[in-house]
Amino acid sequence: MILLRHELGDVLREKRLQQGRTLREVSADAKVSLGYLSEVERGEKEASSELLASICEALDLPLSQTLSLVSQRIADAEGIAVPVPLPIAAHRAVVSAA
Amino acid sequence: MILLRHELGDVLREKRLQQGRTLREVSADAKVSLGYLSEVERGEKEASSELLASICEALDLPLSQTLSLVSQRIADAEGIAVPVPLPIAAHRAVVSAA
Numbered sequence: 001m002i003l004l005r006h007e008l009g010d011v012l013r014e015k016r017l018q019q020g021r022t023l024r025e026v027s028a029d030a031k032v033s034l035g036y037l038s039e040v041e042r043g044e045k046e047a048s049s050e051l052l053a054s055i056c057e058a059l060d061l062p063l064s065q066t067l068s069l070v071s072q073r074i075a076d077a078e079g080i081a082v083p084v085p086l087p088i089a090a091h092r093a094v095v096s097a098a
Numbered sequence: 099m100i101l102l103r104h105e106l107g108d109v110l111r112e113k114r115l116q117q118g119r120t121l122r123e124v125s126a127d128a129k130v131s132l133g134y135l136s137e138v139e140r141g142e143k144e145a146s147s148e149l150l151a152s153i154c155e156a157l158d159l160p161l162s163q164t165l166s167l168v169s170q171r172i173a174d175a176e177g178i179a180v181p182v183p184l185p186i187a188a189h190r191a192v193v194s195a196a
Contacts, residue, residue: 011190053101
């Protein structure tokens with residue numbers, strides 16, 4: 001299952017690293033705790049809408065652009081998730097004797 | 099402040115209404131409570147990533163497309179939020195005598 005918080009965390013971390021900034025710097029600018037930002041970036045915590053807005057502002061990244069980047073990442077993942085039929089022999093059922 | 103949960107709720111509600119479906123129907127398909135879905139649609143509750151994925155699936159709306167729609171709405175709102183200078187007389191300061 002593709003989860004918003006995982007893709008969002010990746011986008012936020014990528015942007016921060018592109019700017020050469022530390023978790024400490026961005027968390028201070030966004031007025032969130034360093035631990036919270038770290039968990040959001042790792043996709044472990046759902047960012048509240050208010051704190052997401054603060055983090056985006058600290059990164060100087062409009063919320064619309066953040067979500068557009070996340071949408072593109074998820075579209076790629078959804079594309080990859082589509083099963084591709086391969087020309088292999090049909091799976092033979094294994095009947096358990098237990 | 100533009101909040102993700104407000105715009106997301108509007109998009110989810112619009113899609114449900116376009117499909118002519120009730121809260122009861124979509125909440126049952128998404129395996130979330132009717133009250134939860136209603137609060138998410140009204141922008142009162144943050145949807146967890148797992149339940150957002152379920153709601154999108156119940157609406158047959160890929161998560162990437164949902165976020166793309168939300169991104170467009172927010173881009174419009176961010177555009178509107180830009181202050182436009184109007185050709186009006188300068189505000190005259192009121193000096194309090196208190």
